[in-house]
Amino acid sequence: MIYEIHLYVPKAKHLSPKMIDWLYENGQGQSPEWHWPVRKIRQKALARHMLRLDPSLVPIQAPGGDVELHYPDERIGLVMYIHDRGVIVFFPYMAYSIYSRVVLGICYTYIRFLYDAAGFWSFDPQLNVISYADDFVSIEDTAALMDQMLPKQLQG
16 A cells, blocks of 8 residues: 655645645646646656755656656655656555654655755645645654554555
């Protein structure tokens, strides 16, 4: 089971629930640029920027000019998928462990770097939370959700 956090650079200096709804409804379409509430991303340039932060990341070419950056330790299971409108951070659901806090700490280090360097806001669809800069509280909220949800996911 995979947890995901979406990152976008809003055009209007903020990200709202209506903007997120629009992205989910129209994000795969070919809407005119002025309709988009988030900026277009140069995938390879952003990947190079992330590799300057963490040269151990493993870049992989994805379809359509997108780029995946894999954390070098496969046991961590962390992947950043950079597409033309943002980044999706994927990592496995984990519960009840220090290991989960380590993985979340790595994820939120990348998220905070992207916020500071380029103005990325994050959207956590599992918590339904939009944030302009994630911090320790977000890490703990995510960890608490994983502790709560993982047993339910395994049963169903």
